[in-house]
Amino acid sequence: MSISAQEVKELREKTGAGMMDCKRALTESGGDMEVAIDWLRKKGLSKAAKKADRVAAEGLIGVAQGDSSAAVVEVNAETDFVARNEQFQTLVRTVANEALATAGDRDALLAAAMPGAGHSIGEEITEAIATIGENMTLRRVAVLSVSPGIVATYVHNSVADGLGKLGVLVALESEGKPEVLQDLGKRIAMHVAAVNPLAVSPDEVDAGVVAREREVYADQARQSGKPENIIEKMVDGRMRKFFEEVALLKQSFVVDPDKTVEQAIEAAQADAGAPIKLVAFVRFALGEGIEKESSDFAAEVAAAAGS
Template sequence: MSISAAQVKELREMTGAGMMDCKAALAETNGNLEEAVDWLRKKGIAKADKKSGRTAAEGLIGVAADASSAVVVEVNSETDFVARNEAFQQIVSNIAEVALTTDGTVEAVSQARYPGAAKSVSETVTDAIGTIGENLAFRRSAKLSVGQGAVANYVHNSVADNLGKMGVLVAIETEGNADAARSFARQVAMHVAATNPLALTAEEVDAAEVEREKAIYADQARQSGKPENIIEKMVEGRMRKFFEEVVLLKQAFVINPDVTVEQALKDAEKEIGATATITGFVRFALGEGIEKEESDFAAEVAAAVKK
């Protein structure tokens, strides 16, 4: 009998097994979903529990780079223990290398062929759920490139080469010495890891965030009873301070707090040998934005006793 794509999709969602494995299971069981699940479980491809439903907020950040580009990816697991698994580390490293050959979007990387396999990155991650024994997820990726210059990367809390708990990319466009540009860009990447700026320039800060801050400062100033023209000046002063705190180029440079990142870049142009411009940065911290499930162990034990 013919196996439909909808059947394969449903079985994948039920078991977390790869597409080809699901297709084979359905073919072996004449399209019977329950029997197909059992078939996969007997083969060790699907586990008894649905791992795809568990929160994956641990894992690793991986980076990869060539002469003019760099990428950063995040692959999540359920526990930090898996992040120390060599097989998992190899998967993250390979995904980063694959990302370097694409435009860096999750869609493109997911669909790209995984190294040494006839499967895509997405299928490989799904297959690994069965072999590693935890829910895994390729969550996000980003790529920076330059026409001339360099893109540097920095990994914080490194657990292996180019793998860790945080990854940062910084791109510098320049006609000068690329090695000198990369060296300075790496310093800026370390700065970004420490300060987590919201944007490269003040103009790039989210407009809603700017308006929210202005409204807060204006309300605070009005409580002092000062006239509106004075309040306006007070808000302007507070916003200048706000941008100094959240805009990369305006921040005090962590390596030399006496100068801003913008001034440090101008100073670095002497070594680079030409004008240089920071064109972008990316900062991935592991698990940020993922709502982790809180486990009540006592409640779990009580529930188990009642069964």
């Protein structure tokens, strides 16, 4: 039978469930609204929508490795406890693996088929919300690919294989020995996890960030009363120092502080037997940038007591 858009809209308004879930419920119930509502309730899907406005800043970072690519995803939940839930871990691991085929497109990943489930990854997350009892979101996804070369991965604060609180991808373009590239890539990924650079090279640092830094340094230098030509040189010196701090290639290598990352790559080329170029990196830290709710328990109790 045909289900109208108006019927789907009405069921959504009554239950708060997702559009596709409402359409499926109406189809399964032969268009009977009350039966469809009960169908959603039994599946736990109407409850899932009620949790959607709750802040989800915990969860897991998932990393998956392909032949010449790798993916990293962030799937959030409300509490750290869920990260230890086997069902949730399986979900995040599957989402990361399926991300390899999406080129980093979040919407495409949500719409992709959940292996062996007969529905999408987005619908699987909705069902997990109902089953586990917490709001969950696929917040972001990134995929790096390189040819020839490798994409190395690193997971920090790992709770299971490929799952943790922080994930890093590092893409090295080279025809060199894969084992040498993997070792170097893994060490650089650990460096990225620890230092959190802004960009690969000075040229790739956001122009707005560079302009703001130059303006601050220029204002500071003018307070010295020196002439403009001297101020310009002072600012250039400060900017060189700034790039050493934020551009990955110019940073002191955490694994070998006597070298910059760029020098470490150059040194590894002899063992690899070919030139190596660091083309990109991605760093996902769980919950970064999410404004977490803070509650005053005493105030909540007082409000509940009517005082």
